[in-house]
Amino acid sequence: MAETALLAIDQGTTSSRALAFDLTGRVIAVAQEEFAQGYPRPGWVEHDPEVLWATVLSTARKAFSAAEDKGFRIAALGVTNQRETTLVWDRASGRPVHNAIVWQDRRTADICARHRADGAEDMVAARAGLVLDPYFSATKLAWILDNVPGARVKAEAGQLAFGTVESFLIWRLTGGRVHVSDATNASRTSLYNLAAGDWDEELLALFRVPGAVLPEVVDCAGHYGDSDPVIFGRPVAISGAAGDQQAAAIGQACLKPGEMKSTYGTGAFMLVNTGAEPVRSRARLLATTAWRLNGVSSFALEGSVLSAGAAIQWLRDGLGLIARASEAAGLAAGADPDSGVYLVPAFSGLGAPYWDPDARGLITGLTRGSGKAEIARAALDSVAYQTHDLLEAMRADGVSVSTLKVDGGMARDADFLQRLADITAVEAVRPVNTESSAWGAAFLAGLGAGEFGGIEDARALWRAERSFRPAMDAARRETLVGGWRTAVKRALG
Numbered sequence: 001m002a003e004t005a006l007l008a009i010d011q012g013t014t015s016s017r018a019l020a021f022d023l024t025g026r027v028i029a030v031a032q033e034e035f036a037q038g039y040p041r042p043g044w045v046e047h048d049p050e051v052l053w054a055t056v057l058s059t060a061r062k063a064f065s066a067a068e069d070k071g072f073r074i075a076a077l078g079v080t081n082q083r084e085t086t087l088v089w090d091r092a093s094g095r096p097v098h099n100a101i102v103w104q105d106r107r108t109a110d111i112c113a114r115h116r117a118d119g120a121e122d123m124v125a126a127r128a129g130l131v132l133d134p135y136f137s138a139t140k141l142a143w144i145l146d147n148v149p150g151a152r153v154k155a156e157a158g159q160l161a162f163g164t165v166e167s168f169l170i171w172r173l174t175g176g177r178v179h180v181s182d183a184t185n186a187s188r189t190s191l192y193n194l195a196a197g198d199w200d201e202e203l204l205a206l207f208r209v210p211g212a213v214l215p216e217v218v219d220c221a222g223h224y225g226d227s228d229p230v231i232f233g234r235p236v237a238i239s240g241a242a243g244d245q246q247a248a249a250i251g252q253a254c255l256k257p258g259e260m261k262s263t264y265g266t267g268a269f270m271l272v273n274t275g276a277e278p279v280r281s282r283a284r285l286l287a288t289t290a291w292r293l294n295g296v297s298s299f300a301l302e303g304s305v306l307s308a309g310a311a312i313q314w315l316r317d318g319l320g321l322i323a324r325a326s327e328a329a330g331l332a333a334g335a336d337p338d339s340g341v342y343l344v345p346a347f348s349g350l351g352a353p354y355w356d357p358d359a360r361g362l363i364t365g366l367t368r369g370s371g372k373a374e375i376a377r378a379a380l381d382s383v384a385y386q387t388h389d390l391l392e393a394m395r396a397d398g399v400s401v402s403t404l405k406v407d408g409g410m411a412r413d414a415d416f417l418q419r420l421a422d423i424t425a426v427e428a429v430r431p432v433n434t435e436s437s438a439w440g441a442a443f444l445a446g447l448g449a450g451e452f453g454g455i456e457d458a459r460a461l462w463r464a465e466r467s468f469r470p471a472m473d474a475a476r477r478e479t480l481v482g483g484w485r486t487a488v489k490r491a492l493g
């Protein structure tokens, strides 16, 4: 009899991936396709929804066939995704009315500033757990309704559907039959009441969003529907969904209060489990849903860095200093260790704990001796410094930090992880499987399909691969971090 496997669709900011796992979390098949980013104006970031769908479809089919060709049978699939990215589509035709507005997009900074001036910040923090920033979906959705001709009228008449990426993908996978959003993705819209676990009338009124566009909020595991049989040649149960950072936290077995992870993809996101109640941050971190199972939510505190791997991508695509992201550390190794060069990658403003959508990137400390190597060093180190800032905010919120579980694209690089441990003075632990988001989604699908007994099963399936211990002396670290603080002050808007 064929061995059971689970398929994860991981729709990320720069690529769509599909991975098949066996029930122990071992990777059986992988397919990945990068796609183009749209930058139609400074500060705007868009994705073509049809490209998201096409790359998901083709990678999912490849991983599905590869796993089944190896003798496995895919029992269920789970979806994980770049969060906050906002889509609106026509319910009748299934066609999006605008490109997806990506989480990094800053076009609604003025709307957020107006809400802040009107004193809405406290209400949003109390209900949604979030800060007023263009990062979240609510103002992006309102922007589409106000800027696509006729959209608001159609939305009010119930003809348009809103969804974050997992919602759009589940809609398409089920042939337009199922319009849902899992609770973790809903918690990133700024329209969702964390404690009540549902859409919030006051938030909908504030952001001028008609309730008729909203998906039904569902648990992170459960049978949402079956995939259209034409996709894989037979229907496959879709039984798990979570935002990529929440899925990574599950994949990394951050299941008890205090357990934390940091994922290094386009952005970097640190989540610490806070248990059964949302915690109101004093340090401008976010309160967010960690998962919802059987109608019961668990929560997390999150520190969000908006540009991490994006800085490495900029070295590659913006400056042409490297041909592949994996070359960054090698180039940086040749840098003068005392160059004093800092790069603040505020390409999309700065996230936690600064929350400044008007901050812009800069490079400071250049001398005639600075070159490619110093810029590569500064780009890699900027990710470590931003992690340092998040850890300080976590401590200010009473989180006791011992070790940091790491994953995501940048976590493949051992030199980066050593530098991260040195600059943060915290041990970084890398698991065997750094595709934690995909594994988290596959695990949730398995949970929804009855393959696992409960969320705690994820703990036994987590294994450390390598640990990176801090080795830099404290005085040097203080000097380096001091230079970073000065550079950040200059970048703030």
Ligand SMILES: Nc1ncnc2c1ncn2[C@@H]1O[C@H](COP(=O)(O)OP(=O)(O)O)[C@@H](O)[C@H]1O
Pocket: 012, 013, 014, 015, 264, 265, 266, 267, 308, 309, 310, 311, 312, 313, 325, 326, 327, 328, 329, 408, 409, 410, 412, 413, 416
């Ligand atoms: N070896 C590496 N060194 C540094 N950065 C890397 C490396 N490999 C990948 N990255 C960066 O990680 C990001 C991709 O990670 P991934 O987890 O796939 O992100 P996403 O889900 O946001 O698309 C890119 O921004 C890339 O520049």
Ligand SMILES: O=P(O)(O)OC[C@H](O)CO
Pocket: 011, 012, 013, 014, 081, 082, 083, 084, 103, 243, 244, 245, 265, 266, 267, 268
């Ligand atoms: O695509 P990633 O992995 O950088 O993740 C994006 C986050 O979900 C945005 O909140």
